[in-house]
Amino acid sequence: MSSEPQVPRLVAVTRPLDRIPDIIALADPENPLVWTRGDRGCVCIGETLRLTFTGPDRYAEAAAEWRRIAELTTIDDPVRLPGTGLVALGTFAFAAESGTTSVLVVPRTLIARHRGSAWITEIRVTDADGAESSIEQLAGAMPQLPEATPLRPWTGTALGTRAAEGAPGVAAYLDGVDRAGALIAEGALEKVVLARQVAGTIEGDADLRTPITRLAVSYTDCWTFAVDGLIGASPETLVRSTDGAVSARVLAGTRRRHRDDEPADLRARNELLTSPKEQHEHAFAVQSVVTALAPHVRSLQTSEEPFPLRLPNVWHLATDLGATLSENSSALEIVGALHPTAAVAGTPTAAAIAAIAELEPFDRGRYAGAVGWIDAAGDGEWVIALRCAQVDPPSSGERTVTASAGGGIVDGSNPEHELAETVSKFRPVTDAFA
Numbered sequence: 001m002s003s004e005p006q007v008p009r010l011v012a013v014t015r016p017l018d019r020i021p022d023i024i025a026l027a028d029p030e031n032p033l034v035w036t037r038g039d040r041g042c043v044c045i046g047e048t049l050r051l052t053f054t055g056p057d058r059y060a061e062a063a064a065e066w067r068r069i070a071e072l073t074t075i076d077d078p079v080r081l082p083g084t085g086l087v088a089l090g091t092f093a094f095a096a097e098s099g100t101t102s103v104l105v106v107p108r109t110l111i112a113r114h115r116g117s118a119w120i121t122e123i124r125v126t127d128a129d130g131a132e133s134s135i136e137q138l139a140g141a142m143p144q145l146p147e148a149t150p151l152r153p154w155t156g157t158a159l160g161t162r163a164a165e166g167a168p169g170v171a172a173y174l175d176g177v178d179r180a181g182a183l184i185a186e187g188a189l190e191k192v193v194l195a196r197q198v199a200g201t202i203e204g205d206a207d208l209r210t211p212i213t214r215l216a217v218s219y220t221d222c223w224t225f226a227v228d229g230l231i232g233a234s235p236e237t238l239v240r241s242t243d244g245a246v247s248a249r250v251l252a253g254t255r256r257r258h259r260d261d262e263p264a265d266l267r268a269r270n271e272l273l274t275s276p277k278e279q280h281e282h283a284f285a286v287q288s289v290v291t292a293l294a295p296h297v298r299s300l301q302t303s304e305e306p307f308p309l310r311l312p313n314v315w316h317l318a319t320d321l322g323a324t325l326s327e328n329s330s331a332l333e334i335v336g337a338l339h340p341t342a343a344v345a346g347t348p349t350a351a352a353i354a355a356i357a358e359l360e361p362f363d364r365g366r367y368a369g370a371v372g373w374i375d376a377a378g379d380g381e382w383v384i385a386l387r388c389a390q391v392d393p394p395s396s397g398e399r400t401v402t403a404s405a406g407g408g409i410v411d412g413s414n415p416e417h418e419l420a421e422t423v424s425k426f427r428p429v430t431d432a433f434a
């Protein structure tokens with residue numbers, strides 16, 4: 001259900017910057033809003049609008065509301081690059097019945113770079129912000145690049161040992177994988193993705209730019225994000241949509257990296273590429289994306305066979321997809337059509353979701369949902385919220401950090417191996433918050 005029954009009228013002004021900003025350094029240390037990969041990305045300072053959504057129609061309602069807002073927004077944007085003009089960042093809950101809200105945040109100030117170009121965007125509500133309300137006034141008072149505040153020392157936390165409240169411990173997770181295997185053997189479903197959660201605490205005023213920087217520096221093939229307390233670095237692109245061109249990267253199938261032992265690392269890679277079980281698990285994920293994307297696109301092409309994607313912690317089987325939009329769908333509408341893919345739910349989808357509800361006795365929150373951004377044209381980039389943790393607001397001088405990781409269970413999955421795989425998948429977050 002939408003929290004904003006009346007459609008606000010916004011103004012957005014973008015101007016080029018003559019200096020390339022350090023995106024992460026400019027983020028609010030305690031409430032960072034960041035989206036970055038390599039020489040691209042943005043940081044947002046302040047909020048002009050926050051839209052919240054819950055329930056089974058959260059993606060569709062967000063997409064419809066964004067369309068209405070974008071139509072009514074006055075934009076002054078001479079830069080005209082992906083992500084200039086009006087933009088919102090968002091993070092969505094995995095499950096329809098989740099107690100966690102899904103949000104779209106329209107920033108007050110957005111500072112971004114795209115390779116050698118950089119810009120600043122200011123966004124306001126026209127009829128609520130007094131002197132700043134008209135586009136002329138906003139354009140006449142554009143701020144310069146702000147100075148970053150100094151980084152505060154990081155004290156860290158040992159994430160990874162304590163199960164999150166209400167989440168299964170190691171024994172319960174192993175039992176869940178066993179029971180999933182039994183459901184698959186009975187023919188109730190073919191694949192289900194089971195996750196577990198671990199928790200830790202950080203100081204209430206911890207400077208979150210440290211874990212974000214660590215993720216961005218180490219996971220250069222991933223999108224590093226910080227949206228409404230959800231912080232992570234995801235390798236899996238749900239959809240990237242630019243001027244009618246759509247792309248996606250599907251991942252499923254994993255082996256731990258052996259970074260200190262090259263022969264063992266190559267063996268792990270080759271095992272992954274030749275394992276019928278991993279190929280099978282991967283094929284379900286690709287099929288789910290192709291089926292969901294097909295009605296919205298034409299000329300859908302995929303890489304011929306899965307390729308090995310090397311990340312610092314794991315190898316993944318990966319398939320890249322490209323297509324052309326056949327209708328005027330926005331990135332959020334495509335996200336709604338794709339979620340949840342078999343990389344995070346299973347096959348068939350409904351049976352997998354039911355099995356997750358039965359075998360995973362906790363709310364995934366935004367883990368395995370979508371996180372990304374959208375602009376006024378409906379273009380954007382959305383990834384699956386993997387390799388991430390939710391940082392709660394401070395309470396009694398501390399903030400709880402809850403990290404989630406899971407893996408696909410198919411016929412022949414071994415519970416101990418699945419457990420080890422979750423440990424490898426937690427590593428980006430446990431290292432970042434260490």
Ligand SMILES: C=C(O[C@H]1C=CC=C(C(=O)O)[C@@H]1O)C(=O)O
Pocket residue numbers: 193195236251252253254316342343344386387404405406407408425
């Ligand atoms: C569910 C997760 O990863 C998915 C993405 C890549 C590989 C996966 C796998 O091999 O099971 C999972 O489908 C996770 O990281 O929590």
